[in-house]
Amino acid sequence: MKKIFIYTVGTLLLVGNYGCKKFLDQVPDDRLTFEQQYQRKSTVDQALANVYSTLPEQNQDRSASASGNAGPWTAASDEADYTLPNFTESINTGAWDATSSQVNYHWQNYYRGIQAASTFMANVNKCTDCNIGGIDIVNRYFNEAKALRAIYYYYLIRQYGPVVLLGNDPTQSDAPLEAISKPRNSMDECVDYVVSELNAAAAGLPATPQANEDYGHITASVADAYKIKTLLTAARPLFNGNTDYAALRNTDGKQLISQTASSAKWTRLAKAAKAFLENPGYSSYALYNVSATPSGLPNTAFNRAFIATRDVFLNGWNSEIIFARGGDVTFYQYSLAPNHNGASGGDKGGSFLSPSQQLVDAFFTANGLPIENDPTYTANGTSSYQAPDPNDQNTPRMISNMFVNREPRFYSSITYSGRKWINPQSNIVTDFTNSGNAGKGAIANNDYTKTGYTSRKHLTVAGWTSGRSVFTTIRLAEIYLDYIEALQESNPSDPDILIYLNRIRTRAGIPPYGSGTGALPIPADMREAIRRERRVELAFEWDRYFYTREWKIAETTDTQIKGLNIAQNAPGFFTPVVVENRVFQKKHYLWPIPNGEIQKVPLIVQNTGW
Structure with missing residues (x-):
């Protein structure tokens, strides 16, 4: 692990402390020292940006890489x-x-971030011009x-389990x-530790x-x-x-994961979530809705x-968004747009992100029922149907009954064959059948959907070339x-379960x-109802990979992908078919833990099965 920390500090001195390329281009006599870079707010801001x-940039999840610290969560789950x-x-x-290498870079990146944060905290009080107009910028930073x-x-333990606290x-x-072993x-x-640190930080930050x-x-x-996510x-x-x-x-016999299930952990989570929802300082948060x-x-x-379930991701910092990240989203949106034959610009994408049939089937019907419980649902045949797209009114067309009379979130999340394309200036109707305008038959490379669907969620209405201000992280x-999950596991008779579940519905x-x-x-099975609601509401929000593992159901859910x-x-x-058989073992x-870290620090024991 020594190599990690030396590299981390070295990186911080060369990149974090100098902030951007212009500092690296300075001649030696003009270069800021470590002490100088914490003296002025302008360079302190750069250190904080470092x-x-x-923070992971999940708008790059189609090509997970160290540069954006992005994970492979969407397509490594049964979502897509x-x-x-x-x-x-x-x-x-x-x-x-x-x-x-991907196993290693997440581990190293997060520890570099931890080291950068600790270094910043130890030095930010040296700033001589940070408190302007009576605002305590030093304390806030x-x-x-x-x-x-x-x-x-938190990101480390979610991925690797218990880790080393430095x-x-x-x-x-x-x-x-x-000293560092x-x-x-x-x-x-x-x-x-994470909860204590977040509590302490929250006390010194604006609501x-x-x-x-x-x-x-x-x-x-x-x-x-x-904190709620951690709990x-x-x-x-x-x-x-x-x-x-x-x-x-550990090598000394210390148990790393408790062998006794504790309902108190669910109660602790429920209290933290309720405190958030009842905090008067957070009263400005509300589910995003539209009046017209x-x-x-x-x-x-x-x-x-x-419109509400579509635009909650497109309408900037709206009332529902708690945290979001900026950055270029066109790379991600290109994955969502079908590869329409003959189209150009934002109307012709890569068709890369292919939702699974399992996800498509998880969406409710317009009656609010699971498809298997709604007698009006059938997957057979076709019907004339009008999707709720503003650019496609008064033009019902024949589509598969699988896509007829589904809930609004289905239409805001999934592009299916026979759907009008999202761009209001376009006349394209997407056709994923083999000979269709976005079908595999006429495509020589990988620019086609493997499942017969593409994702529509997060996509701007003008197509993939149009940017948007933020990419939602927590809402x-x-x-x-x-x-409501915490209440279901700790106090299933609590009326708040229905109150908050019904607000979402x-x-x-x-x-x-x-x-x-x-x-x-x-x-009758409220636990399953809550889990299904979560799957639909948070689809393509990088949640599914982790919660199938945290619920210990991935051995069932992550063994294959189905599609058309x-x-x-x-x-x-x-006709739904198995598109891909997958390997999932208990060790997954x-x-x-990266092998190189264990070789350097034998005190770090490997996770079970690896």
């Missing part, structure tokens, strides 16, 4: 597959191990870095190997952004949201009494729900789902559960 730079080759293929075939350090630990002081580049802490110790320049910075609400990971079965990890012990539809689209409840609906334009007029009967028969034209095209619930 701390933020470790990427036609374009990337590291998800290694995960899905089981062809990866502790020596894989200190707590942003403290929160970021805890967030990086302490609060930055590691010196000349520290002897013995530490064993892994237990999962409970890691969680308690929500106070000015335009605050958006994208850590606030108290962001810190609390990450959720800790409460779920993967880390809460998982006897599969009975042998996961765009011109040309009838102003019905169904259509308003479609209020996720906090609702975390809260009502915004989604489907009937609530309960006994009122128009309500559906309360599901893209080698056929209609009607054979609409956690990533391995």
Whole structure:
């Protein structure tokens, strides 16, 4: 591990402390020293930006790489597959191990971020012009870095399980190997540390952004949201009494994952989530809704729900977004746009991100029922149907009954064969059948969908070439789902379960559960109902990969991907087939600790099965 820390500090001095290329281009007599770079706010801002730079850029998930610290989460889950080759293929075939470069770069990147945060915290008080107009910028920046350090630990434990806690002081580049050779802490110790640090940081931060320049910075609400995410990971079965990890012990015999399931962990999570939802400082957060539809689209409840669930990701920093990241999204959006034959610009993409048939089938019907429970649903045949697209009214067309009378979130998330393309200036109707305008038959490379669908969620209405201001990281609906899951596991009779679950369903334009007029009967299996709601609401938000593992169901869910028969034209095209068989073993619930780290620090024990 010594190599990691030396490299981290070296990188910080060469990149973080000098901020950008112009500093590297300076002649030696004009170069800022380490001390000087913390004296002025302009260079302190650059150092803080370096701390933020470790946050993963999931808008690059089609090509996970060290540069954006992006993970392969979407297509390594049962949500989707990427036609374009990337590291998800290694995960899905089981062809990866502790020596894989992607395994190593996540580990190293997050520890570099932790080291950068600790270094920043130790030096930011040297700034001589940071407190302007009575605003304590030093204290605020200190707590942003403290929160970021805890967030990086959260990302580590979610991926690797219990890790090594380094302490609060930055590691010196000349520290002897013995001083930095530490064993892994237990999962409970890691969680308690992250929660404590986020609590402390939140106490020194504004509740929500106070000015335009605050958006994208850590606030108290962001810190609390990450605390909830951490407690959720800790409460779920993967880390809460998982006897599969009975042998996961340090060399001194210390148990790293508790072998006793604790309902108190669910209660702790429920209290944290409720405190967030009842915090008067966070009252500005609300589920995103619209009061009217765009011109040309009838102003019905169904259509308003479609626009709301589409535009919550497109309408900047709206009331639902707790945390988001900026950056270029065209690379990601190109993956969503079908490769329409003969089209150009934003109308012709790569068709790379291919939603699974399992996900398509998870969306409810317009009646708010699972497709298997709705007698009006059929997957056979076709019907004349009008999708709720503003640019496609008064032109119903024949489409597969699989896509008829589905809930609004289905139409805001999935592009299917027979759907009008999203660009209002386009006349394209997407056809994924083999000989269709986006079908595999006329495409010689990998620019086709493997499942007969592409994702529509996150895509701007003008097509993939049009940018948007932010890429959502955490939003209020996720906090609702975390809260009701915690209540279901700790106090299933709590009325808040239905209250918050129904808020999500009502915004989604489907009937609530309960006994009122128009309500559906309360599901007998509420745990499964909550999980299904989560799958649909948070589709393509990099959640599914982790929660199938944290629920310990990935051995069932992650063994194959189904889709439509893209080698056929209609009607054979609409017959679901197995697109890809996948390898999932028990050891895959956690990533391995990089082999190089264990070789350098033998006190670090490897995860079970690796």
